[in-house]
Amino acid sequence: MNKIIEKLELWKDMFIKNIPNIAIAIIVLIVSYFASRAISSFVNKAIGSRISQKSVRNLVSRIASALIFLLGLYFAMTILKFDDTLKTIVSAAGVSGIVIGLALQGTLSNTISGVVLSFRKNLGIGNWIETNGYSGEVIDINLNYFVIKEADNNMVILPNKTILESPFKNYSLTTKMRISIECGVEYGADLEKVESLTKDVITSNFNQKEIDKHVEFYYTEFADSSINFLCRFWVDSQNALEKLKAKSKAIIEIKKAFDKEGINIPFPIRTLEFSNKLDIQNQIAKSNNSQNQE
Incomplete structure (x- = not known):
């Protein structure tokens, strides 16, 4: 019990000693939280005129918001002198990120391709394009897929990666x-x-x-x-x-x-011409005589 009490006393002294740092760290976290929300709203409005896809706008704004908050978290942990802990977390996150990235390589590729396609000036919703053997109007550019509406009203859903890596013809340009x-x-x-x-x-x-x-x-x-x-x-x-x-x-x-x-558009025809006229009656008569003799 004495050791437990001594440990608690030590933690209390450390807490009292670090109250200013804790207060500053909390203020930094609060400021970074509201700053991240403000940045998210600003980015969403700033790119709204260039990207019509709501899902892509939300993704970009959330990434910007997360970066601001992570920056605030880094400063807060530095103030609390958790440098070693921070390095451990960053190292673990790096390894985990590599593993997750390899596992979701196809999905992440389509997501990144969707963001890239949304920023392309020569391709947008409402354009009539021809690509990968399909031709139609672009209905949606999502984070994972690309939707084309063909002339026969059929919907064609293609992975974003396929569109980004393949040539296409844009009739609306x-x-x-x-x-x-x-x-x-x-x-x-x-x-x-x-x-x-x-x-x-x-x-x-x-x-x-x-x-x-x-x-x-x-x-x-x-x-x-x-x-x-x-x-x-x-x-x-x-x-x-x-x-x-x-x-x-x-x-x-x-x-x-x-x-x-009176101008004729001809179609393919075949004319058969016989140079010798056949006497059909004589041939019939000869055939009848031959039968009578028999």
Whole structure:
């Protein structure tokens, strides 16, 4: 009992002696706590205009808040002269961090990729992109996955790491798209008239002057049953669906104009021609005589 009492007396003396340091450490912790909350709110508002994903904004603000609080905790432990304890905690945290990092390598990779994707200026929610064999509108960029809504209304969920490491085509980065139409006309058609008519149809339906572009027309080959051509023009569009609609409209209008002018768009056919005329009646008669003789 005497040893216990002596130990308690020693702890009491040490506590009384360190009351100023304890008070300062508590004040530091309180200040760091409120400072971390203020920093979290500030960071959340500061990056709100650049990152539309709430989950990513919360992650970044919480990381900033945690760093401020850990800094305050470090100062508090230093004031209390817990340097050796602090070194032990840091060493243990480092080893544990390595083990946890190896175990959650895939998850952490997707999380970091999600943060990186959220800060990219050439990719955002609402953009129409094509990547990894999928094409559609970006619906969400979360901490773990990337969501694309295809034209057929199907949702495609891809890991963030896949998007970050793969090339993608962003149709929304430009307001202009070029459309190419390939077609063919019969060999007897007036090629100059076909060219002029096609350009007039495209120009009247898709104003090229407003976007400072012009219609391109080229004959490409003598095919088996047609002379083929390529027509290229520009439209105002920010996604592949609008491009598809414009191409469909152009095909319809070109077909109407060709039908009106009597220009034929041939399809593959095969003509069989016999140089010798067969006398079917004589052949039948010979066959009947042969049967009678038998």
